[in-house]
Amino acid sequence: MSREYETVIIGGGVIGSGIAYHLSESKSDGILVIDKNFPLSGSSGSTQAWVWVHTKTPSWYGEFSMYSSELYGYLHRKIGDIEFIRTGGICPFFSENEREHAKSLAESQAQVGIEIQVLDRDEVLAREPALSDKVLGATYSRIDGNVNPMRLVEQYMKAAKINGVTYEYYNKVTDIEKKQGSFLVTTEKGLFTCKNLVLSAGVWTHEVGKMLGLDIPVHPVRGQVMITEPLAPFMKYTLDGLRQASNGEVLIGYSREEAGFDRSTSLDFIGSTANFALALVPDLAKAKIVRSFSGLRVMPKDEFPILGPIPGIENLYIAAMHSGITLSPLAGTLISELITEGETSIPIERYSITRFA
Numbered sequence: 284m285s286r287e288y289e290t291v292i293i294g295g296g297v298i299g300s301g302i303a304y305h306l307s308e309s310k311s312d313g314i315l316v317i318d319k320n321f322p323l324s325g326s327s328g329s330t331q332a333w334v335w336v337h338t339k340t341p342s343w344y345g346e347f348s349m350y351s352s353e354l355y356g357y358l359h360r361k362i363g364d365i366e367f368i369r370t371g372g373i374c375p376f377f378s379e380n381e382r383e384h385a386k387s388l389a390e391s392q393a394q395v396g397i398e399i400q401v402l403d404r405d406e407v408l409a410r411e412p413a414l415s416d417k418v419l420g421a422t423y424s425r426i427d428g429n430v431n432p433m434r435l436v437e438q439y440m441k442a443a444k445i446n447g448v449t450y451e452y453y454n455k456v457t458d459i460e461k462k463q464g465s466f467l468v469t470t471e472k473g474l475f476t477c478k479n480l481v482l483s484a485g486v487w488t489h490e491v492g493k494m495l496g497l498d499i500p501v502h503p504v505r506g507q508v509m510i511t512e513p514l515a516p517f518m519k520y521t522l523d524g525l526r527q528a529s530n531g532e533v534l535i536g537y538s539r540e541e542a543g544f545d546r547s548t549s550l551d552f553i554g555s556t557a558n559f560a561l562a563l564v565p566d567l568a569k570a571k572i573v574r575s576f577s578g579l580r581v582m583p584k585d586e587f588p589i590l591g592p593i594p595g596i597e598n599l600y601i602a603a604m605h606s607g608i609t610l611s612p613l614a615g616t617l618i619s620e621l622i623t624e625g626e627t628s629i630p631i632e633r634y635s636i637t638r639f640a
């Protein structure tokens with residue numbers, strides 16, 4: 284016996300839960316999210332969670348990120364407290380070459396409406412006195428901020444469930460078939476049928492795609508993050524590479540490592556990250572590091588989101604991307620528009636999986 288749904292979403296991380304919530308706002312019946320673990324067990328529970336825009340290039344990708352970031356204020360009011368703070372973002376530089384790069388970044392991003400100021404040394408230190416006095420300047424934009432990823436996913440799920448969405452946890456999808464216009468989704472705990480199927484399985488999207496004969500070019504890239512004890516508030520802005528969370532902890536990390544699905548942490552990373560942090564914010568020398576964690580970045584082959592319908596298989600959609608915290612409100616909105624209206628309010632052809640054909 285199979286259970287029938289209109290739409291099944293595979294993967295309940297920030298992307299799958301974001302889609303479930305947005306879809307349930309327009310179409311509350313028959314939505315099921317299936318997760319092989321629990322929805323924060325993947326990348327969404329091991330992330331820095333900046334809502335970051337201003338250094339995203341090319342500018343069309345910056346613009347896409349900006350649209351998503353602009354949805355956060357509204358989302359915060361709709362689903363409840365997600366600790367979203369638009370702190371403003373600072374990307375410091377330490378050489379004259381980088382100043383030139385900063386100026387051209389500001390010019391190209393201005394063309395899509397992202398406002399960036401190139402600050403000189405005194406200006407950046409006046410804004411963020413915790414920064415090293417070796418800094419030569421920085422790019423600054425008011426658009427950037429951060430969010431609590433645990434709360435974000437939790438509140439998406441809560442709001443989706445109130446709208447009638449069903450969640451299946453600890454239930455792995457093991458096979459998918461398409462028969463007579465319906466998807467048959469086999470899981471460890473039974474069979475489901477649905478008209479629409481969304482693949483939002485993060486770094487496992489490649490594995491899930493194989494069940495439909497697809498070769499989806501997504502792979503894991505490990506990122507490690509180091510965390511200090513809670514400190515009295517001393518940093519106001521989200522910096523490129525570190526930020527102080529609202530509970531006082533400083534999250535430090537930027538690593539990108541090809542390590543397959545290995546989520547261990549490593550001493551070489553801790554050493555280089557500590558040096559990076561001290562070069563940026565010398566006062567961190569006094570802070571105690573209390574833990575580190577690693578997560579898997581969901582990395583499409585060309586690093587840009589894969590988003591939209593999958594041609595050749597009707598009613599099949601994909602949403603796989605790095606920077607999924609920044610992009611989840613927009614990805615949720617767009618996939619929901621595709622399912623309910625067959626088109627999106629902004630063009631997304633650039634993000635189609637067909638670019639890898």
Ligand SMILES: Cc1cc2nc3c(=O)[nH]c(=O)nc-3n(C[C@H](O)[C@H](O)[C@H](O)COP(=O)(O)OP(=O)(O)OC[C@H]3O[C@@H](n4cnc5c(N)ncnc54)[C@H](O)[C@@H]3O)c2cc1C
Pocket residue numbers: 293294295296297298299317318319320321322323324325326327328329330331332333334335454455456457483484485486487488491505506507508577578579580581602603604605606607608609610
């Ligand atoms: C160290 C680090 C720092 C980052 N920093 C930022 C940042 O500052 N800003 C930002 O925007 N982004 C950041 N990211 C990226 C961001 O965290 C991810 O893009 C985002 O979390 C991806 O969400 P997701 O829902 O696609 O994946 P996931 O959260 O991994 O969710 C996928 C879900 O699919 C489920 N699943 C997989 N296979 C199956 C199956 N067969 N059956 C059922 N369920 C299945 C999994 O259990 C999982 O829960 C960072 C990532 C890392 C690792």
